[in-house]
Amino acid sequence: MRVRTIAWNTFGSLLHNRLLLLILVLFVSWILLMMTPLYMLRKEATLANAQRMESEVLTLVSLVMGALSGFGSLLAAWCTADAVAGEMKSGTILAVMARPVRRWEFLVGKFAGVQILLAFYVVGMLGLSHLFARLGGQHIQAPAWELLVYPMVRYAMYSAVALLLVTFLHQAVSLAVVWFMAILIPMVVPSGRPHLVPTLILKPLYYVLPSTGLLSESRFLAITESSLHRTSLLQHTITLAYGLDYALVVLLLALWSFRRKSLTRD
């Protein structure tokens, strides 16, 4: 009950966050700008070489959705860090924690509130994917649940990592660490190519850092062919279980770290 109350309040607070609203306006403007050439390409495609145009439209869709998806991970981290650090900085946490609220309830409520916001973001993102595909005269063949569940699990991992970091680091430092982590993740994945960084460092990093590439919904954002046939239910289960397990372990670490944290600004 208390977790739910804190979660919805967190969601409401995030909706009133000016920086978040500014980013949203910029994103909508950017998307509108991206839609203009899509319209034009579509018109040209009907006139001349349709196949070439279709490929260009799909590249554009992939580019936009990839950016939105990548941004979502950082949005998840930023919202989570801000939801906790903002309360501590402003002092609103004191009034909340003076109520019969346990520390874990507060943190889980904050985490859940951010996930509600991200759920809206993912649904919006899915809607945009369909809109762009339609503008390109195509249909997304991947089932909707894949495009909803995979990013949610990935965002939960980023949220949990940000939550853990913000329990003992400054908000800005926490976000810098998450940003660096997001850059580092694709670099530590074994690729067969020679690495500049020694294996001695790469291997532990590969096991410690989340394999978010596995949970990228862009794997399923195939338009011309369905990826559904290439991913079995077992593979889905293993991949999602890995992501949820990672998020849960990091969340538990965050709860443990927060249990004795000073809540005042001293």
Next chain:
Amino acid sequence: MASPVIEFYGVTKVYHRAFGGQDVAALVDVSFEVFPGEVCAFLGPNGAGKTTSISILMGFVFEDQGNVRVFGYEPGDVRAKKQIGFVPENFAFYKHLTARRLLEFHRALAGPTPGGNGPAISELLVRVKLDEFRKLRIGKYSRGMVQRLGIAQALLDNPQLLILDEPTSGLDPAGRKEVRELIQSLKAAGKSIFLSSHILSEVEQICDRVIIIDHGRLVRAGLLEELRGQTSQVELVVDELPETLEAELRERGATIILGPNSVHVTAPAAQKREIAEALWTAGCDVVSMNPQKTSLEDLFLKLLKPSGETP
């Protein structure tokens, strides 16, 4: 005697500064108790350790040494917090909410409490004179309005103990008087109140027990009447005073204030018998003789020496 609602024994708290900064001892071996139904004033200059002590009581920070219990539970235990109403110093709220929504949020967090659900939200808003602003977002409130809202949320669930950190800061004289009356009504209802304040004249009117700390150390703790009564002066009121005796009394260290119908002689308590006899011998009518009680402000200033040394 009933068991204390607050037990604060031998508490030490040191803030460790990062990157080799000097550690700050916020509290050093501080001990006190607060009993049910008492209004306890927690006094001290800025930086004395009042807010740190309150933060420890609420479970916001943890003591390095000592033993703290609130209603017999560890600070931060939800069973204790269910019985506490808290107004922090510089109260901060979610600015996008209205007063009603904020109180609804806090009521949802509180859940069922041992003291019952407490007054209705609309009733509370009337009580703190915010009912006409109930649709205004808190971000647009003045400091005084925010403070009154803080008091409203503290009273939300009929708490048995109120912990108020500077509850009258930001309030105008009328607002301060209302808070004082509110505290008196809560005291009459049998609630325990633990408040820190700088306004000693106000505290003096409402508190039973006083705890004074300075530089993180306990300076004095006890019942207000006992502390005020610990004086070395006595005041005698006489109808008239011959000039010869006046000079003699002044030599003995007495202070004399001549009024239109009476004379007030304040003298060291050790000499009260001799002075009284001298007055009677001179034919003066001694109307009254009372030990002079120190005001809380005088006591506070006397205990907290400018050098920072504690007696």
